[in-house]
Amino acid sequence: MKYKIGFTLLEVLLAVAAVTILSGIVILAINPNKQLADARNAQRRIDVNTILNAIHQYAIDRGGLIPVTITTTATPICRSGFVDNCVDLAVLTVGQEYLTDIPIDPSSSLSFSSGYTVMRNINNRIVVAAPLAEGTSINATK
Secondary structure, eight states, X not given: OOOOOSOOHHHHHHHHHHHHHHHHHHHHHHOHHHHHHHHXXXXXXXXXXXXXXXXXXXXXXTTTOOOTTOOSSOEEEESSXXXXXXXXXXXXXXXXXXXXXXXXXXXXXXXXXXXXXXXXXXXXXXXXXXXXXXXXXXXXXX
16 A cells, blocks of 8 residues: 555645635734834924924023014924925924924925924914824824
């Protein structure tokens, strides 16, 4: 009697199908798009708080006066210098005292805007927001 050692075609196909199903489940569980969106949103939270803290420190150093370019309407923050329809916060980057540079939203494609907005609400509190946030609202108030 001779015995052949090896796998049948059916056994190989079943093993490949099982590996394919398991890898599909793992990819769905990991969900790379959601992970990337969460990473971008984490950066947005950091940037919003950084901008808000810089404005707050600026106001503390100036006896409560905030930059005059901040209005009561949510307006985009300029990347650098004054551009129409955008808030110039260059006073925060002068001498790198409060910020080294205005943070830029991870998915912002605008050449003039940082991708973040700032406003003074009715209670005279500063609100910085990330309107490009994915699947959630990101803002901070001080």
